[in-house]
Amino acid sequence: MKKISILMFACLALVCFNACVEDDEPTFMVQENEATAPTIVTANSTVMLNKDAEDNQALTVVWNDAQYNFQTPVTYNIMVAAAGTDFEDEINAASTVERSYTWTVKDLNNLAIKAGLEIDKEGALEIRVISSLGSNGGVSMDSNILAITLTPYSTELPKLWLPGDYAQDSGYGANWNPADPLTPTLTAENFTSSKFEGYVYFANDNSNFKITPTNVNFDGNYGDVDDSGTSGTLFQDNASKNIVVPVAGYYRINVDTEALTYSLTKTDWAVTGSSTPLGFAPPEAGPNQDHDLTYDQDTKVWSITLDLTSGEIKFRANDSWSFNYGNDDDGDGSLNEGGSNIAVETGGTYVIILDLSNPRAYTYSLTPVTN
Structure with missing residues (x-):
């Protein structure tokens, strides 16, 4: 009889274990009258956004912890929307297990623009904190609403x-x-x-x-x-x-x-470098010492199809080094005037494009030609 009881207990334990494994999230039984939503204690205010101090702290939102009827980790999602929209198009600005969150000037300015506030015009954001249990937003509760007045500045250069x-x-x-x-x-x-x-x-x-x-x-x-x-x-x-x-x-x-x-x-733009058939043009090289690009007014880019070997290239204008562009070393295809040589890792036939159509945001691309 004792052996049978042990076997029954083992089977019951195995069933319970499998049930726990199969559930993605545990089910929390929370008595609503015993749970308290988080409360934002930061006061409504006007925040000054200064683009010359983008890395400075602009706003810290602090709230009292949500209270559930048992001890368990709580996640807080900070939701932001333009004032007067009833959070219809709210933005999930951050998620944390702490009870405060800080934005820099730059981050808060970007958030205001994303929420739809107009550049150089005073507007308002509303902020609320939603507490939840588990990673799937179980048993969520909304805080009170914090109102922030601010004037976003343009993130584009004049x-x-x-x-x-x-x-x-x-x-x-x-x-x-x-x-x-x-x-x-x-x-x-x-x-x-x-x-x-x-x-x-x-x-x-x-x-x-x-x-x-x-x-x-x-x-x-x-x-x-x-x-x-x-x-x-x-x-x-x-x-x-x-x-x-x-x-x-x-x-x-x-x-x-x-x-x-x-x-x-x-x-008039050309490409030169150790990867090109003509090699790097000397400092005072004249015509025919580099490979001329062709401009297309429809696409607004300069281009050439050229056989390259492994090595390096740069772009230069007017058969001279007075105007030249190289890599900005960020690895994103952007160019700096007088920047470093652009590496060509593998030899082959490439479509080379130089795009100067976006002022001060010049780019290039090297696209292999496949047969």
């Missing part, structure tokens, strides 16, 4: 727009229309710099353009101070003259809105 009579023929949409999304732009060095840069293609000789500080209209536009349109000196007024590009081509454009100067440098 821009200038270049509307002109060249746009349609050059693949940039409508002529003289800064609001056209294809209108070329220049981008500043940083958030406070007056120095702007970009590359623009002009299909025709004697193309005309102006420079506008917004893509809305021509208010505050920059033009040439001289009737020739080629002086290199800017004048900011509706009576300014058009800037003229006498010879068609692909130009690097530099503008300084503080010094009121501009420059147009015609560029």
Whole structure:
């Protein structure tokens, strides 16, 4: 009889063990009248967002622990939404087992933009904390709501727009229309710099353009101070003259809105390097010492199909090293002016693309040609 009892106990234990293994999550029996939701104790406030201090702490949300009727780990999900939306499109901003969470200026600014708040316009976020048991959100309870007022700043560098009579023929949409999304732009060095840069293609000789500080209209536009349109000196007024590009081509454009100067440098791009059939072009090499790329105004990129060996390449303009781009060493295909050589690990036939269409965010790609 004793042996039978032992066997029955073993079978019962095995059944219980299998039941536990098969369940993804344990079932918690919580008496609602014995459970207390988390309570945010941080006061409603206005948070100042300063893009010059992006790594500083901006906001810490603190709450009292949720109380369940037995001891078990509790997970807290911090939910954020634009004020007045009743959390309809809420964002799960963070998950933690602690009872506080801190955002930096940068992270809170990005969260506000993601939630739909307008740049440079005061708005409000609502924050709530949802407690739960287990990893599947079991027995969830909502906290009270914290309201935060803030003004998000732009995460994009300042821009200038270049509307002109060249746009349609050059693949940039409508002529003289800064609001056209294809209108070329220049981008500043940083958030406070007056120095702007970009590359623009002009299909025709004697193309005309102006420079506008917004893509809305021509208010505050920059033009040439001289009737020739080629002086290199800017004048900011509706009576300014058009800037003229006498010879068609692909130009690097530099503008300084503080010094009121501009420059147009015609560029033709090529690839060189130890991986190419011609090898690295010497410092003062002339024509035919590198491999010319071809510009396509529809795709707005330079390209060539070329047989490469293992080694390195770089891009340079005008058969010279005055303008050259190399790797920025981040491994993401982005380029730095004067950057390091770009490694070619394996020999073969490649489509090489140089993309200078996004100001100060220049990229390249090497795509093997497969038969």
